[in-house]
Amino acid sequence: MEDAAGALPKKVDFSEWYNELxxxxxxxxxxxxxKGLYVWFPYGFAIRTFVYQRLRELLDKDHQExxxxxxxxxxxxxxxxxxxxxxxxxxxxxxHGGTTPLDVKLALRPTSETAIYxxxxxxxxxxxxxxxxxxxxxxTFRYETKQTRPLxxxxxxTSFMESHTVHAxxxxxxxxVESEIALTRQFYERLCIPIIISRRPDWDKFxxxxxxxxxxxxxxxxxxLQIGTVHHLGVHxxxxxxIMYEDKNGEQKLANQTCYGISERCxxxxxxxxxxxxxxxxxxxxxxxxxxxxxITIGKRHEDVMAAAEHLKNDLTAAGxxxxxxxxxxxxxAKYYWWELRGVPLRLELGPRDLDAxxxxxxxxxxxxxxxxxxxxxxxxxxxxxxxxxxxxxAAEQHTQHNLCTAxxxxxxxxxxxxxxxxxxxxxxxxxxxEVIEEKTSSSILGTDVRSPYVSESEGVxxxxxxxxxxxxxxxxx
Amino acid sequence: MEDAAGALPKKVDFSEWYNELxxxxxxxxxxxxxKGLYVWFPYGFAIRTFVYQRLRELLDKDHQExxxxxxxxxxxxxxxxxxxxxxxxxxxxxxHGGTTPLDVKLALRPTSETAIYxxxxxxxxxxxxxxxxxxxxxxTFRYETKQTRPLxxxxxxTSFMESHTVHAxxxxxxxxVESEIALTRQFYERLCIPIIISRRPDWDKFxxxxxxxxxxxxxxxxxxLQIGTVHHLGVHxxxxxxIMYEDKNGEQKLANQTCYGISERCxxxxxxxxxxxxxxxxxxxxxxxxxxxxxITIGKRHEDVMAAAEHLKNDLTAAGxxxxxxxxxxxxxAKYYWWELRGVPLRLELGPRDLDAxxxxxxxxxxxxxxxxxxxxxxxxxxxxxxxxxxxxxAAEQHTQHNLCTAxxxxxxxxxxxxxxxxxxxxxxxxxxxEVIEEKTSSSILGTDVRSPYVSESEGVxxxxxxxxxxxxxxxxx
Numbered sequence: 001m002e003d004a005a006g007a008l009p010k011k012v013d014f015s016e017w018y019n020e021l022x023x024x025x026x027x028x029x030x031x032x033x034x035k036g037l038y039v040w041f042p043y044g045f046a047i048r049t050f051v052y053q054r055l056r057e058l059l060d061k062d063h064q065e066x067x068x069x070x071x072x073x074x075x076x077x078x079x080x081x082x083x084x085x086x087x088x089x090x091x092x093x094x095x096h097g098g099t100t101p102l103d104v105k106l107a108l109r110p111t112s113e114t115a116i117y118x119x120x121x122x123x124x125x126x127x128x129x130x131x132x133x134x135x136x137x138x139x140t141f142r143y144e145t146k147q148t149r150p151l152x153x154x155x156x157x158t159s160f161m162e163s164h165t166v167h168a169x170x171x172x173x174x175x176x177v178e179s180e181i182a183l184t185r186q187f188y189e190r191l192c193i194p195i196i197i198s199r200r201p202d203w204d205k206f207x208x209x210x211x212x213x214x215x216x217x218x219x220x221x222x223x224x225l226q227i228g229t230v231h232h233l234g235v236h237x238x239x240x241x242x243i244m245y246e247d248k249n250g251e252q253k254l255a256n257q258t259c260y261g262i263s264e265r266c267x268x269x270x271x272x273x274x275x276x277x278x279x280x281x282x283x284x285x286x287x288x289x290x291x292x293x294x295x296i297t298i299g300k301r302h303e304d305v306m307a308a309a310e311h312l313k314n315d316l317t318a319a320g321x322x323x324x325x326x327x328x329x330x331x332x333x334a335k336y337y338w339w340e341l342r343g344v345p346l347r348l349e350l351g352p353r354d355l356d357a358x359x360x361x362x363x364x365x366x367x368x369x370x371x372x373x374x375x376x377x378x379x380x381x382x383x384x385x386x387x388x389x390x391x392x393x394x395a396a397e398q399h400t401q402h403n404l405c406t407a408x409x410x411x412x413x414x415x416x417x418x419x420x421x422x423x424x425x426x427x428x429x430x431x432x433x434x435e436v437i438e439e440k441t442s443s444s445i446l447g448t449d450v451r452s453p454y455v456s457e458s459e460g461v462x463x464x465x466x467x468x469x470x471x472x473x474x475x476x477x478x
Numbered sequence: 479m480e481d482a483a484g485a486l487p488k489k490v491d492f493s494e495w496y497n498e499l500x501x502x503x504x505x506x507x508x509x510x511x512x513k514g515l516y517v518w519f520p521y522g523f524a525i526r527t528f529v530y531q532r533l534r535e536l537l538d539k540d541h542q543e544x545x546x547x548x549x550x551x552x553x554x555x556x557x558x559x560x561x562x563x564x565x566x567x568x569x570x571x572x573x574h575g576g577t578t579p580l581d582v583k584l585a586l587r588p589t590s591e592t593a594i595y596x597x598x599x600x601x602x603x604x605x606x607x608x609x610x611x612x613x614x615x616x617x618t619f620r621y622e623t624k625q626t627r628p629l630x631x632x633x634x635x636t637s638f639m640e641s642h643t644v645h646a647x648x649x650x651x652x653x654x655v656e657s658e659i660a661l662t663r664q665f666y667e668r669l670c671i672p673i674i675i676s677r678r679p680d681w682d683k684f685x686x687x688x689x690x691x692x693x694x695x696x697x698x699x700x701x702x703l704q705i706g707t708v709h710h711l712g713v714h715x716x717x718x719x720x721i722m723y724e725d726k727n728g729e730q731k732l733a734n735q736t737c738y739g740i741s742e743r744c745x746x747x748x749x750x751x752x753x754x755x756x757x758x759x760x761x762x763x764x765x766x767x768x769x770x771x772x773x774i775t776i777g778k779r780h781e782d783v784m785a786a787a788e789h790l791k792n793d794l795t796a797a798g799x800x801x802x803x804x805x806x807x808x809x810x811x812a813k814y815y816w817w818e819l820r821g822v823p824l825r826l827e828l829g830p831r832d833l834d835a836x837x838x839x840x841x842x843x844x845x846x847x848x849x850x851x852x853x854x855x856x857x858x859x860x861x862x863x864x865x866x867x868x869x870x871x872x873a874a875e876q877h878t879q880h881n882l883c884t885a886x887x888x889x890x891x892x893x894x895x896x897x898x899x900x901x902x903x904x905x906x907x908x909x910x911x912x913e914v915i916e917e918k919t920s921s922s923i924l925g926t927d928v929r930s931p932y933v934s935e936s937e938g939v940x941x942x943x944x945x946x947x948x949x950x951x952x953x954x955x956x
Contacts, residue, residue, distance in 0.1 A: 031600060034551050039597055042542035064520035069634050070617055073512050089576035097621030098567035119517055122509060134520065139548055143575030156547050
């Protein structure tokens with residue numbers, strides 16, 4: 001739509017790189033005239049489509065998709081005390097229909113517990129109805145007062161996947177939490193995004209939860225980005241909303257619940273972790289265009305090459321790949337730049353000499369060249385795309401490993417954070433000590449019970465008080 | 479989730495039938511505690527998914543999908559005078575974030591012209607950027623004061639497809655209108671829903687349009703349901719929002735625009751037109767389950783039959799069909815009832831005798847039985863599903879043809895409408911005469927330039943004033 005002039009900032013200047021890339025690679029336009037609301041460009045929207053297809057594939061194995069209203073009446077929203085406290089400053093209120101004041105104010109959902117659970121109370125009758133596992137992918141709203149950032153801190157979260165499950169017992173809900181964590185692992189594994197799982201401290205858990213397990217990613221600047229949360233709700237909400245079932249003995253029991261969320265932050269992580277100075281690098285599973293064919297036609301072989309390129313496109317499309325043939329009247333170099341910026345994992349260059357040799361030159365967005373036999377193009381592309389995925393995953397794992405360290409003292413922690421790292425310290429789980437850690441190092445306690453291949457659980461003494469402590473993840477967060 | 483007791487009302491009592499069916503077939507729950515907002519059950523949501531997949535397939539051929547914010551700042555919303563007049567009584571306003579009054583009130587989009595066009599003004603530079611054809615599928619909001627009805631008249635339209643195109647000239651935009659009409663035809667043809675196309679009278683066109691072409695369906699009770707509209711916007715909005723392009727001669731020109739919408743009313747029509755006294759009847763393209771396999775296992779052949787049923791399911795799934803095997807511990811008759819209510823087009827009954835004969839009994843939801851060879855099950859199912867589609871389409875066409883007539887006078891028109899029909903009359907296009915027609919027959923002028931295989935354009939005199947008139951569609955509308 002518009003040409004972006006000049007070079008992309010270097011990725012080492014992460015904030016500038018990120019903002020420029022969103023615009024130049026046509027992910028989002030930030031010029032919408034309301035703070036914190038952004039416009040998805042078609043290309044960005046296509047990435048969103050493929051990323052959420054991956055998520056749906058996993059969810060649909062044992063959840064069902066559904067859709068609840070956006071607007072929540074004040075009286076329902078205000079029912080669960082802790083929940084209100086968590087959200088009261090962040091909720092947008094609809095107060096008028098036309099010029100008429102509404103009898104009941106309506107909240108734009110910041111999350112849907114209070115929209116969904118009154119219905120669950122109607123639906124649930126017997127133990128035979130359990131477990132109930134539904135999800136929806138919807139727009140949600142938060143009146144953010146902090147600085148907003150596209151895909152990261154939004155006033156309209158356009159793509160919030162929220163799962164809400166109901167179970168007979170606390171233990172079954174706990175198992176569901178583990179199952180949602182496993183699902184999240186698989187999802188991010190497909191996107192080649194390394195994650196660190198931890199249990200958030202009590203003061204940072206979801207308002208109305210027994211406990212919260214969070215999924216964080218380390219961004220290029222060393223800050224952590226929370227890209228998923230799973231909450232064990234116990235019976236907090238089922239008490240408030242009377243979500244009861246009749247057990248096998250005919251007794252009425254309160255149900256146990258979980259909820260679980262992933263937003264478009266997954267795309268912020270995807271873009272940020274994999275991209276480089278040339279632009280996006282998309283793993284094939286998330287790429288709207290997996291392979292771009294660039295014909296190199298000089299002189300009289302033009303028609304031969306174009307026919308072969310068309311043939312190659314049809315072969316690969318028939319084999320199920322998302323392929324485009326770039327026939328625009330531009331220099332090949334300009335086309336390379338264009339598709340590299342947009343992160344297309346594989347470029348297929350086809351010129352007269354390749355054609356004569358029965359090959360096509362495969363240039364990986366991750367940096368290597370290799371030759372693919374035209375007669376077996378689909379097999380070749382399958383192989384090369386797999387190699388690209390592996391390279392992307394390995395690079396991301398190395399980044400995460402490099403940015404994780406242990407810190408035996410407050411000073412060491414501060415040093416590590418200043419070096420753009422996330423650190424594991426020992427902490428006694430006392431809130432006072434947490435406050436000391438957070439204040440002295442301008443950081444946040446992310447959580448305990450850390451699950452990462454790069455963190456080994458260990459015993460140790462609290463970096464503040466010297467009492468026995470647990471391995472605890474600390475970082476500077478978005 | 480809950481058992482619905484008692485029988486479904488007869489379809490002849492259309493309103494009751496519709497409301498009960500939505501609930502019993504698990505399409506929507508109407509008990510959400512805000513008027514005009516409804517909850518999609520998972521089964522209903524799955525129908526929605528397949529219906530909108532069909533729509534996306536058609537749109538994606540020459541539009542791109544995108545996503546704009548829900549919230550529109552008051553100053554943008556208030557820019558186009560006619561547009562405001564059309565919506566000012568229907569707009570929900572967000573006035574508070576948390577307990578803080580907002581500086582600028584935010585409208586929940588009733589439709590997105592005023593959200594999208596300020597961005598189009600930024601994006602459009604040159605004739606080379608044209609045409610621009612984007613669409614989004616989003617929730618939109620109308621503060622309806624009339625009686626609300628699930629899928630038909632909503633305060634939250636959950637599934638509004640709106641396309642917004644930009645063109646160099648008025649004529650190109652006019653061609654786009656025709657192209658959107660053709661797309662709509664194809665979409666409804668796939669859903670086996672007969673449509674009538676007409677040009678809405680000027681007083682009923684979209685606020686801010688040069689003209690509006692509407693797509694109506696005739697519901698079982700003879701009322702018409704508007705299930706799509708295409709608007710030629712001319713330069714109304716491009717003037718207001720400065721949507722300009724530089725033409726080949728370097729001159730700045732105002733762009734011409736169209737917009738086009740389809741909502742979940744398409745699903746209301748799908749359900750209503752095809753269903754019968756037993757429940758839903760879904761055309762295979764829209765059915766979440768295209769074939770249900772019911773094993774008939776009596777006595778000792780249980781395991782043979784179950785193994786063959788599993789095998790059949792795998793065969794059909796591999797061939798790309800959406801198939802389920804019903805292994806619940808229920809009588810076969812209860813299963814038949816369950817799946818008939820939910821509109822599954824094909825039931826495959828497999829018992830010991832079928833197995834011995836190498837066949838499976840195929841029972842069409844539209845009423846016939848036929849035998850399919852197990853060894854060529856996918857071919858057999860392809861054939862039978864096609865027959866079912868044809869039967870559904872033919873029945874719907876017959877209904878539409880039966881419910882359309884011509885009326886040479888006001889009395890004849892009134893009689894036809896009272897008989898549950900939609901009529902074509904001659905009308906002089908004078909507003910006074912239209913008011914007489916509408917008042918005397920409690921109806922609405924739907925439009926002129928009627929396009930339907932069952933209406934032939936003809937000359938005639940106005941049923942009110944006797945002056946020369948045009949063939950005009952008149953009906954009682956939702």
